Amino acid sequence: MVQAYILIQTEVGKAATVAETVGAIPGVVTAEDVTGPYDCIARVEAATVDELGKLVIARIQDVPGITRTLTCTVVHV
Template sequence: MVQAYILIQTEVGKAQSVAADVAAIAGVVTAEDVTGPYDVIARIEAGTVDELGKLVIAKIQDVRGIARTLTCTVVHV
């Protein structure tokens, strides 16, 4: 299982709707509005790194109101 945090910058006034839309996507464990340089942080899970990438590119980045994302893959050292 591969896990990652997706840091999301939204268009002005879109954080709440983006968080709700992202949370509804299969593979998203949680998505919450936050304060700071990013507006929403989501935690996602996928079976492989390739599946994780497809989830981010094909599903999450397609959500209306997202301006930019940053993917931070969880590592266990």
């Protein structure tokens, strides 16, 4: 299981809507709007790194109102 945090920047005033929409996507464990340089943070899970990439590119980045994402993969050292 691959886990990651997706940091999301949105258009002005769209954070709550984006967080709600992203949170409903299969594979997204949680999505919340936050303060700071990013507007939303989502925690996601996928079976493989390739599936994680597809989730981010095909599903999350397709959500209206998102302007940029940054994927932070969880590592266990």
